[in-house]
Amino acid sequence: MPSPLTSPAAAAANFEFRSAEHVPETHEWPGLHDHPSVEAAAAGRDAVPVVDLGGGGDPAAVARAVARAAEEWGAFLLVGHGVPAGVAARVEEQIARLFALPAAEKDRAGRRPGEMNGYGRPPYAVRFSRLMWSEGYTFAAAAVRDEFRRVWPDGGDDYLRFCEVMEEHHREMMALGGRLADVFFRALGLTDEQIAAGETERKIRESLTATMHLNLYPRCPEPERAIGLAAHTDSGFFTLITQSPVPGLQLLRRGPDRWVTVPAPPGAFAVVLGDLFQLLTNGRYRSAFHRAVVNGDRDRISVPYFLGPPPDMKVAPLAAALPPGGKPAFRSVTWPEYLGVKGKASGFDASALAMLQVPEEADKNVSVVPPVPTKH
Numbered sequence: 444m445p446s447p448l449t450s451p452a453a454a455a456a457n458f459e460f461r462s463a464e465h466v467p468e469t470h471e472w473p474g475l476h477d478h479p480s481v482e483a484a485a486a487g488r489d490a491v492p493v494v495d496l497g498g499g500g501d502p503a504a505v506a507r508a509v510a511r512a513a514e515e516w517g518a519f520l521l522v523g524h525g526v527p528a529g530v531a532a533r534v535e536e537q538i539a540r541l542f543a544l545p546a547a548e549k550d551r552a553g554r555r556p557g558e559m560n561g562y563g564r565p566p567y568a569v570r571f572s573r574l575m576w577s578e579g580y581t582f583a584a585a586a587v588r589d590e591f592r593r594v595w596p597d598g599g600d601d602y603l604r605f606c607e608v609m610e611e612h613h614r615e616m617m618a619l620g621g622r623l624a625d626v627f628f629r630a631l632g633l634t635d636e637q638i639a640a641g642e643t644e645r646k647i648r649e650s651l652t653a654t655m656h657l658n659l660y661p662r663c664p665e666p667e668r669a670i671g672l673a674a675h676t677d678s679g680f681f682t683l684i685t686q687s688p689v690p691g692l693q694l695l696r697r698g699p700d701r702w703v704t705v706p707a708p709p710g711a712f713a714v715v716l717g718d719l720f721q722l723l724t725n726g727r728y729r730s731a732f733h734r735a736v737v738n739g740d741r742d743r744i745s746v747p748y749f750l751g752p753p754p755d756m757k758v759a760p761l762a763a764a765l766p767p768g769g770k771p772a773f774r775s776v777t778w779p780e781y782l783g784v785k786g787k788a789s790g791f792d793a794s795a796l797a798m799l800q801v802p803e804e805a806d807k808n809v810s811v812v813p814p815v816p817t818k819h
């Protein structure tokens with residue numbers, strides 16, 4: 444067996460998931476079952492919220508559903524979004540083809556130390572001594588053609604087809620992200636007129652940047668011993684996840700602590716809120732602590748589309764999110780600054796936001812960040 448801990452990109456590229464009959468020690472994660480995994484229920488406390496954007500529904504009712512989901516779960520399933528079903532199918536087909544390329548070809552795009560983009564393990568993997576049961580590829584959604592010249596230096600039909608499909612996905616997701624941003628603002632209590640006139644809200648919506656991270660979770664011979672993606676919160680504003688019909692995304696729910704498996708109905712996107720959205724909404728919306736498990740039967744592909752501010756934008760709590768007469772609970776921060784802060788925290792979760800909190804003594808009226816879980 445290769446020595447997977449030597450080089451991250453080589454580790455992901457060279458480990459033969461396909462021929463593994465067992466999960467080696469390098470990929471075995473302790474503590475995965477500290478909390479039980481449960482299927483989402485149709486109703487009740489384990490029913491993952493579903494938001495329907497279509498069907499001519501009452502916008503106020505949609506905003507209420509989004510507010511409830513964002514406050515209580517930090518996540519929901521999105522249906523009625525209007526994105527044609529064929530887009531997700533084409534995206535999944537192209538991603539499967541990308542990951543099926545010989546290791547040497549994917550390795551041409553191997554993520555180099557300190558770089559964000561490229562093929563290999565996800566950026567936060569450097570924090571762990573164990574390897575995850577997945578292959579990944581991160582890139583700026585607006586720079587597909589440049590990025591994938593690394594994999595296909597001579598261009599060609601495969602390259603062009605891949606780029607066209609990713610660009611189609613990017614167009615659809617960016618349009619949906621902008622619509623959803625307005626729904627989130629409405630859910631904070633803003634009227635359409637206030638949203639249109641609000642300089643900050645407009646700036647946020649119009650300057651959204653998108654990063655894509657392609658995940659392939661190969662079928663695993665011992666799924667109970669491995670993890671596809673270790674538990675974390677996303678750091679940006681919100682993430683639109685296209686998933687193959689094989690479930691695997693789990694959300695941690697407290698009291699009693701349990702991992703709720705998010706269903707993957709065809710055509711639905713999972714929407715997961717990130718830490719900077721928690722900050723933007725002054726702690727009113729919550730980022731979701733989540734992970735991806737693997738299974739023994741089938742490969743799973745997921746395509747998170749991370750939306751966040753441009754790197755130089757200072758994110759501060761929105762005036763609309765403050766309680767009457769209240770002050771911001773957090774200092775302002777750029778996304779790269781926040782990633783630096785998060786990199787120093789013990790878990791990869793929203794506990795890093797505590798370091799940006801305005802001290803309580805400075806203002807007794809502001810809300811505090813609730814305790815966050817740290818288990819995988």
Ligand SMILES: C=C1C[C@]23C[C@@]1(O)CC[C@H]2[C@@]12CCC[C@@](C)(C(=O)O1)[C@H]2[C@@H]3C(=O)O
Pocket residue numbers: 559565566567568581654655656675676677678679717749791
């Ligand atoms: C925009 C981003 C969010 C992300 C870091 C990144 O720059 C690109 C990859 C994203 C991802 C995907 C897997 C989990 C995660 C924690 C990681 O290490 O890389 C997230 C990052 C994040 O949300 O902070």
Ligand SMILES: O=C(O)CCC(=O)C(=O)O
Pocket residue numbers: 656658672677684686691692733734735744745747
């Ligand atoms: O695979 C999934 O459903 C989740 C992916 C994810 O959380 C991520 O890439 O940040």
Ligand SMILES: [Fe+2]
Pocket residue numbers: 675676677733747
């Ligand atoms: Fe995530």
